[in-house]
Amino acid sequence: MVEKRNPIAVQEAVERVMQFAEEGIQETVKLEDSDGRILGEDIVATHAVPPFNKSPYDGFAFRAEDTATGSQENPITFKVTEHISAGKVATQPLQKGEAVRIMTGAKLPEEANCVAMFEICQTFEDQGQEYMSIKRSMNPGDNVNVKGSETEEGTKLVYKGTSINPGVKALLATFGYAYVTVAKRPKVGLFTTGTELLQVEDDLVPGKIRNSNASMVASQIIRAGGEVQFYGTLQDDFATSFEAISKALEEVDLMITTGGVSVGDYDLMPDIYQELGANVLFNKVAMRPGSVTTVASKGDKLLFGLSGNPSACYVGFELFTRPILRSLMGSKQPYPPKIKAYLAADFPKANPFTRFVRSNLYYQDGNVYIQPSGLDKSSVVTSLASANAFMMLPGGTRGYEKGYLIDALLIEVNEGQADTWTF
Numbered sequence: 001m002v003e004k005r006n007p008i009a010v011q012e013a014v015e016r017v018m019q020f021a022e023e024g025i026q027e028t029v030k031l032e033d034s035d036g037r038i039l040g041e042d043i044v045a046t047h048a049v050p051p052f053n054k055s056p057y058d059g060f061a062f063r064a065e066d067t068a069t070g071s072q073e074n075p076i077t078f079k080v081t082e083h084i085s086a087g088k089v090a091t092q093p094l095q096k097g098e099a100v101r102i103m104t105g106a107k108l109p110e111e112a113n114c115v116a117m118f119e120i121c122q123t124f125e126d127q128g129q130e131y132m133s134i135k136r137s138m139n140p141g142d143n144v145n146v147k148g149s150e151t152e153e154g155t156k157l158v159y160k161g162t163s164i165n166p167g168v169k170a171l172l173a174t175f176g177y178a179y180v181t182v183a184k185r186p187k188v189g190l191f192t193t194g195t196e197l198l199q200v201e202d203d204l205v206p207g208k209i210r211n212s213n214a215s216m217v218a219s220q221i222i223r224a225g226g227e228v229q230f231y232g233t234l235q236d237d238f239a240t241s242f243e244a245i246s247k248a249l250e251e252v253d254l255m256i257t258t259g260g261v262s263v264g265d266y267d268l269m270p271d272i273y274q275e276l277g278a279n280v281l282f283n284k285v286a287m288r289p290g291s292v293t294t295v296a297s298k299g300d301k302l303l304f305g306l307s308g309n310p311s312a313c314y315v316g317f318e319l320f321t322r323p324i325l326r327s328l329m330g331s332k333q334p335y336p337p338k339i340k341a342y343l344a345a346d347f348p349k350a351n352p353f354t355r356f357v358r359s360n361l362y363y364q365d366g367n368v369y370i371q372p373s374g375l376d377k378s379s380v381v382t383s384l385a386s387a388n389a390f391m392m393l394p395g396g397t398r399g400y401e402k403g404y405l406i407d408a409l410l411i412e413v414n415e416g417q418a419d420t421w422t423f
């Protein structure tokens with residue numbers, strides 16, 4: 001008699017896994033290697049920005065008071081004492097009636113408090129001396145990027161748990177963070193199982209297929225930010241599989257296996273968990289595909305028994321493995337975001353269980369549409385290439401018509417949502 005498994009709800013399964021979420025281990029990486037990593041420290045402004053009063057234009061800097069009587073009829077003339085390009089500073093104090101020729105980004109002389117753009121100034125030379133005149137008055141502060149006007153020293157600008165994007169990198173560079181504290185990438189062990197599996201370079205022979213899960217799951221791990229440790233393919237043999245998995249488990253933060261979790265004669269994962277003394281969190285989820293997805297814990301480590309069927313394997317990873325991986329990586333928003341999209345084609349299939357349809361989500365005329373990216377079957381591999389989302393169709397529904405607004409889960413983005421999904 002085949003064992004009877006008790007299906008649990010998807011949300012409950014996700015929550016059981018996420019009870020193992022913990023603060024990831026920190027490490028320091030070079031700024032240039034920090035893309036996509038998650039900050040393990042708050043980023044604080046180590047100085048004011050701008051750090052000095054700065055010219056926003058190419059023009060002349062002087063004391064605004066000197067132009068108090070300036071007008072069309074009464075141009076004010078300044079003696080131009082020096083040229084200041086960006087990166088240079090004034091070499092002498094600015095006296096009344098004097099101006100400096102200044103370029104965008106250069107530091108104003110201490111005594112100057114305004115900048116006039118070249119476009120409103122006339123220049124001339126007299127006996128080898130350079131002069132500038134202006135036919136208007138200026139106010140103190142005109143055209144000055146004042147020290148600290150963007151941010152003051154000590155301001156917290158980005159918080160721990162934020163993903164490092166180009167803008168965050170610009171800030172890190174601005175404030176001298178040549179090295180950044182980030183959460184370590186979890187090391188994810190991966191075994192594929194099945195005597196039927198050939199390697200990618202092998203020719204097909206009767207009864208066998210090439211291993212696609214190894215490449216697919218490795219890529220999913222990388223997309224989520226983890227580090228892949230691929231241990232190869234296990235034949236459907238208990239002793240060698242047990243030995244290999246128990247040894248490898250000691251070297252990784254999480255373990256993934258694909259295949260062998262159902263009730264077949266050569267589905268060995270249930271026995272392997274038992275022999276390991278692992279605690280099975282669940283071995284049946286009320287969903288399609290991936291209903292046989294099994295997760296077990298051994299100490300503080302999780303073992304993900306993903307289905308062998310490619311689509312079920314793919315979905316199992318995104319729903320159960322990815323959020324905990326993101327959370328170990330330091331993310332405070334580890335769940336793929338759920339949004340609403342218009343169904344672009346009828347989906348007549350009834351949904352006795354919550355269904356996650358591999359789908360293509362696209363934008364048209366300012367709206368978001370979604371449609372299946374291929375055959376909706378657990379064993380299908382061809383629907384995954386153009387899948388960038390899952391339709392989430394609740395259990396107990398009878399199918400949907402085109403134009404219906406449905407829930408969709410985005411799987412190509414890493415900045416997710418803070419809370420698990422509700423259905």
Ligand SMILES: Nc1nc2c(c(=O)[nH]1)N[C@H]1C(S)=C(S)[C@@H](COP(=O)(O)OP(=O)(O)OC[C@H]3O[C@@H](n4cnc5c(N)ncnc54)[C@H](O)[C@@H]3O)O[C@H]1N2
Pocket residue numbers: 192193194196197209210211212213214258259260261262263264267289290291292306307308309310312378379
């Ligand atoms: N009597 C029952 N049979 C099955 C049940 C059930 O409840 N009762 N569940 C079905 C469901 S649902 C699924 S999903 C599959 C799950 O199978 P396993 O996780 O045990 O996986 P395998 O048996 O090892 O393989 C299934 C299928 O996937 C192919 N496969 C496996 N590994 C790979 C790989 N690395 N790359 C590509 N394809 C792979 C394998 O050849 C099989 O075709 O069980 C149903 N059966």
Ligand code: MOO
Pocket residue numbers: 287288289290291292293307309312378379
């Ligand atoms: O676990 Mo199976 O994928 O439901 O088809």
Ligand SMILES: [Mg+2]
Pocket residue numbers: 259260261262263264266267308
């Ligand atoms: Mg099987």
